[in-house]
Amino acid sequence: MTRIEILSVASEVYPLIKTGGLADVAGALPGALKGQGFAVRTLVPGYPAVVRAMRRAETALSFDDFFGGPARLLAGRAAGLDLFVLDAPHLFVRPGGPYADAGGREWGDNAVRFAALGRIGASLGQGLLEGYAPAVVHAHDWQAGLTAAYLTYDRGRRPGAVMTVHNLAFQGQFDPRLLHALGLPAAAFTHDGVEYYGDIGFLKAGLRLSDRITTVSPTYAAEICTADGGMGLDGLLRGRADRLSGILNGIDVKVWNPASDPLIAAPFDAGDLDARAANKAELQAAFGLDPDPDALLFAVISRLSWQKGLDLLLAALPVLLAEGAQLALLGAGDPDLQSGFAAAAAAHPGRIACAFGYDEPLAHRIQAGADALLVPSRFEPCGLTQMCALRYGAVPVVARVGGLNDTVVDASPMALAAGGATGVQFGPVVAPMLENAIRRTADLYRAPRTWRTMQTNGMACDVSWRQSAKLYAELYRGLIAERAG
Numbered sequence: 001m002t003r004i005e006i007l008s009v010a011s012e013v014y015p016l017i018k019t020g021g022l023a024d025v026a027g028a029l030p031g032a033l034k035g036q037g038f039a040v041r042t043l044v045p046g047y048p049a050v051v052r053a054m055r056r057a058e059t060a061l062s063f064d065d066f067f068g069g070p071a072r073l074l075a076g077r078a079a080g081l082d083l084f085v086l087d088a089p090h091l092f093v094r095p096g097g098p099y100a101d102a103g104g105r106e107w108g109d110n111a112v113r114f115a116a117l118g119r120i121g122a123s124l125g126q127g128l129l130e131g132y133a134p135a136v137v138h139a140h141d142w143q144a145g146l147t148a149a150y151l152t153y154d155r156g157r158r159p160g161a162v163m164t165v166h167n168l169a170f171q172g173q174f175d176p177r178l179l180h181a182l183g184l185p186a187a188a189f190t191h192d193g194v195e196y197y198g199d200i201g202f203l204k205a206g207l208r209l210s211d212r213i214t215t216v217s218p219t220y221a222a223e224i225c226t227a228d229g230g231m232g233l234d235g236l237l238r239g240r241a242d243r244l245s246g247i248l249n250g251i252d253v254k255v256w257n258p259a260s261d262p263l264i265a266a267p268f269d270a271g272d273l274d275a276r277a278a279n280k281a282e283l284q285a286a287f288g289l290d291p292d293p294d295a296l297l298f299a300v301i302s303r304l305s306w307q308k309g310l311d312l313l314l315a316a317l318p319v320l321l322a323e324g325a326q327l328a329l330l331g332a333g334d335p336d337l338q339s340g341f342a343a344a345a346a347a348h349p350g351r352i353a354c355a356f357g358y359d360e361p362l363a364h365r366i367q368a369g370a371d372a373l374l375v376p377s378r379f380e381p382c383g384l385t386q387m388c389a390l391r392y393g394a395v396p397v398v399a400r401v402g403g404l405n406d407t408v409v410d411a412s413p414m415a416l417a418a419g420g421a422t423g424v425q426f427g428p429v430v431a432p433m434l435e436n437a438i439r440r441t442a443d444l445y446r447a448p449r450t451w452r453t454m455q456t457n458g459m460a461c462d463v464s465w466r467q468s469a470k471l472y473a474e475l476y477r478g479l480i481a482e483r484a485g
């Protein structure tokens with residue numbers, strides 16, 4: 001069977017390079033779309049770890065001067081993915097993260113670095129590589145936002161263009177004087193083009209110039225069309241609402257499978273939830289928490305940023321402690337939040353404990369051992385950790401926003417009576433409501449049968465890519481038919 005070719009353009013892809021959920025999605029969607037008749041190739045920047053993984057790849061194209069230095073396009077397979085890698089050492093081979101140096105300062109040339117990504121993505125879409133002509137170019141987040149701009153202002157083959165927003169807070173807004181250096185014509189600098197409040201807007205360009213816009217949950221798709229959630233882009237999005245849809249993310253249910261997870265102390269499934277106790281004991285020991293099997297163990301696995309609402313959790317800690325609960329937090333990011341939680345841990349040894357840093361194996365052990373996972377986000381386009389929690393029998397306690405609203409069924413009296421609750425939701429997202437949610441969770445935990453039902457309900461949810469892959473497939477097919485007609 002010949003599959004329809006899709007080119008996915010993303011600045012991170014799991015397991016090669018990851019700072020957040022974008023990488024998980026870019027890494028998992030190609031596999032999910034295979035069963036729907038699509039062949040997805042993913043274009044990513046050649047960061048050191050990515051180039052290392054592509055050691056045996058072929059050089060498909062070479063450039064003497066690509067945005068200021070020599071570059072190659074590598075083509076090959078790594079980690080089960082079909083990849084194109086833009087190996088441009090002057091742009092991507094440096095210490096630190098994909099977007100910032102080790103001190104957290106954004107690279108000063110990010111406009112050029114990610115224009116280069118969009119430029120090569122558009123060229124591949126236009127048929128630069130002999131024998132390769134994707135039907136759709138699918139760009140993710142601002143880093144890939146200029147792809148649609150180059151496709152629009154170049155003459156030549158024009159594949160379908162899809163833009164997915166994973167997080168509207170990151171928009172890629174740069175000095176308008178860069179227009180020429182980015183290889184964009186003066187005509188592009190208009191309201192209907194790349195101009196954004198007097199600057200060049202990468203995400204804005206992608207949203208304005210793509211044929212379809214998606215985001216990662218239905219609720220977030222609605223939220224970003226409002227002044228409150230639109231972060232300056234709601235006008236544009238309302239104007240293009242007929243092109244916008246929300247498709248929920250899934251998680252990789254092979255990587256996240258409590259029955260076969262090699263990273264956890266005691267594998268288990270929904271029929272054998274007592275086996276979770278060993279994971280809880282291991283987690284308490286690993287974090288230095290009191291070895292109390294009955295204490296309600298809350299956990300957090302998160303970037304530490306304003307988005308995630310963890311300052312509200314700091315404010316709510318007295319209530320958590322008063323309920324006799326414990327907290328294990330794994331997170332990295334904002335230094336103020338980090339010191340806030342470090343101080344709380346120091347003040348309450350055995351009850352509150354933190355691990356600062358990025359630790360994928362530890363994230364698995366937390367999901368397997370915690371009783372409840374807290375996600376008090378101010379906004380959350382989709383959120384993946386609450387879906388992992390559902391699958392691992394950790395009850396999600398979440399803010400009622402974005403994808404959290406779409407993936408967790410609140411333990412309201414009605415949902416409990418119907419036997420359908422999977423977690424606890426709260427809103428508005430302020431500390432008193434979080435405190436209330438913590439109290440409600442503690443009450444539910446004290447009713448073991450109810451708690452067990454919530455756990456098994458959660459574990460029965462389909463958090464895989466199965467449904468969503470179908471929706472992406474439909475979107476691609478609709479777009480392809482529209483462009484052919």
Ligand code: ADP
Pocket residue numbers: 019020021022024301302303330331332357358359360363382383384385386
């Ligand atoms: P976001 O992309 O906004 O950070 P998501 O919930 O979509 O939020 O995705 C976060 C991903 O990163 C999940 O796979 C989660 O397990 C992982 N993660 C976040 N923080 C850490 C951490 N400190 N250590 C390990 N994994 C983490």
Ligand code: GLC
Pocket residue numbers: 020021022025166167216249380381382383384403
């Ligand atoms: C972003 C969002 C998160 C989403 C992820 C993957 O990082 O913050 O909610 O799950 O992208 O789409």
